[in-house]
Amino acid sequence: xxxxxxxxxxxxxxxxxxxxxxxxxxxxxxxxxxxxxxxxxxxxxxxxxxxxxxxxxxxxxxxxxxxxxxxxxxxxxxxxxxxxxxxxxxxxxxxxxxxxxxxxxxxxxxxxxxxxxxxxxxxxxxxxxxxxxxxxxxxxxxxxxxxxxxxxxxxxxxxxxxxxxxxxxxxxxxxx
Ligand SMILES: CC(C)(COP(=O)(O)OP(=O)(O)OC[C@H]1O[C@@H](n2cnc3c(N)ncnc32)[C@H](O)[C@@H]1OP(=O)(O)O)[C@@H](O)C(=O)NCCC(=O)NCCS
Numbered sequence: 001x002x003x004x005x006x007x008x009x010x011x012x013x014x015x016x017x018x019x020x021x022x023x024x025x026x027x028x029x030x031x032x033x034x035x036x037x038x039x040x041x042x043x044x045x046x047x048x049x050x051x052x053x054x055x056x057x058x059x060x061x062x063x064x065x066x067x068x069x070x071x072x073x074x075x076x077x078x079x080x081x082x083x084x085x086x087x088x089x090x091x092x093x094x095x096x097x098x099x100x101x102x103x104x105x106x107x108x109x110x111x112x113x114x115x116x117x118x119x120x121x122x123x124x125x126x127x128x129x130x131x132x133x134x135x136x137x138x139x140x141x142x143x144x145x146x147x148x149x150x151x152x153x154x155x156x157x158x159x160x161x162x163x164x165x166x167x168x169x170x171x172x173x174x175x176x
Contacts, residue, residue, distance in 0.1 A: 001053045003093050005100040008047040008059070016049065016059045023083030028171055032081070033061055035167035046077070048100055050084065050093040058084035060097040062105065063168075065114070067134055069160030076112035077105055078164070098124055102148065111154035114162065115146050124148060133159030137172055 008016065017030035036042050041064050050058035060082040067074040079101060084093045102124060105113055114129060115121055116136070126146035129135070132155040136145050145162070149155050164172065 003057075003091065003096055004051045005048055005096050006051065007045045008049055012049050012056050012059075015056045016047075019056070019059050019085055020081055020083045022085060024081070028174070029081040029083070032167055032171060036061070036063055036165060039165050039167055041165060046101070046104065048097055050097050052088065052091075052093070057088040058082075058093040058097055060101055062101050062113070063165055065165070066163045067112070067158055067160045068163050069158060071157070071159075073163075074112070074158045074160070075110075076114055076162075077101075077110055078162070079113060079115040079117075082117075094120070095123070102150070106150050111149070111151045112158070113148040113150060115148075116144050117146055118144075121146050121148075129155075132156075135161050137161055137164070 016033060017027070020029040020033070021027050046062040048060050049056045060079065062077045062079055065076050065078045067076055079098070082094060082097060102113065114134070115126060126148045128143065129145040129147035130143040132147055134145065134147055134155065136143065147155060
């Protein structure tokens, strides 16, 4: 049975919560997603689900952010959160969700994608953002931000700090 990637619909909202609550062991990510859905800039076509045999098994969200530097404000997308139900891991749902997000972003002319994440993201070409001078707002937390340039050299000269939609505020102290 093939895994299908599609945009979320309201009927998916509860299972999306459950996927993230199970994966992360708390409800911070599902609360973040619900809060982001109420913000003006929310784009449901950047909230993707992985469906297997009619069941939603994974979810990824991309939100619009900026990197603020003395030279100006640089648009980017942040990938957060991503999760797949434990029972359905290592079936490539995670890879398909990230790959489809990258494809859509490129198609729309986006230039940079950021993620707080582990080595899983290296397979897509993400590298450490701080090496390009892009930093998280909370420097005390160390640097885990990874960057994917969607167009060649997109981050050249973009040196600054990530600015998030307001819904990220509760998570910024903790993670971001
Ligand atoms: C990360 C996650 C979304 C991957 O989903 P998935 O559907 O299993 O992904 P895929 O099947 O495409 O890929 C699985 C690969 O990811 C690797 N992987 C999973 N978590 C990883 C981690 N923390 N660090 C490095 N690699 C990781 C697996 O080892 C596996 O490797 P393989 O391809 O060599 O076998 C899933 O493990 C998950 O939900 N994890 C908990 C939530 C999480 O960490 N989200 C990302 C936060 S930044």
